[in-house]
Amino acid sequence: MAxxxxxxxALFDLAARLERNAGARGRLDLDRTLACRxxxxxxxxxxxxxxxxxxxxxxGDDPKAKIALIAASDDLxxxxxxxxxxxxxxxSRQVSIKANPFDLLKLRKLL
Structure with a gap:
């Protein structure tokens, strides 16, 4: 267990990777709060x-976050x-993402 x-x-590594790849994928029109549980x-x-x-x-959690990622530590x-x-x-329900469908489509471009 992590x-x-x-x-x-891992979250800081993801942030760094998204920043490095920002030019290649273009600007993504997505401004949302995120909770990772x-x-x-x-x-x-x-x-x-x-x-x-x-x-x-x-x-800390943000119960009002527009996007919530829920996973066990190793899966995250x-x-x-x-x-x-x-x-x-x-x-397989290892990971759960709660967001509106349009945000999920935009998130696919990031992951």
């Missing part, structure tokens, strides 16, 4: 997606590292 620090670092560690993080970049990552890290396919993870 630690809280491992999960936090790690079920097995009973912890959460929150951030903001702004133009396809993940910014303002912080500890595997998803961010690219070892876990997001579509298969959602279909």
């Amino acid at each position: 630690t809280v620090d491992d999960c936090r670092q 790690v079920t097995d560690l009973e912890t959460a993080f929150h951030a903001r997606l702004d133009g396809g970049l993940l910014v303002d990552i912080a500890d 890290i595997a998803l961010i590292a690219g070892r876990l396919d997001v579509t298969k993870a959602i279909a």
Whole structure:
């Protein structure tokens, strides 16, 4: 099982990767609050997606977040590292993403 620090670092790694790839995919019109809930560690993080970049990552939940990613720690890290396919993870209920359908379509471009 991964630690809280491992999960936090994975989110910062994702933010760095999104920033590096921003030029290749173009600006993504998506400005939403994000909550990342790690079920097995009973912890959460929150951030903001702004133009396809993940910014303002912080500890703690945001119950009003427009997008919520819910996963166990190992699944979260595997998803961010690219070892876990997001579509298969959602279909098998390893990962849950709560968002409106239009936001889900835009999120696919990021993952």
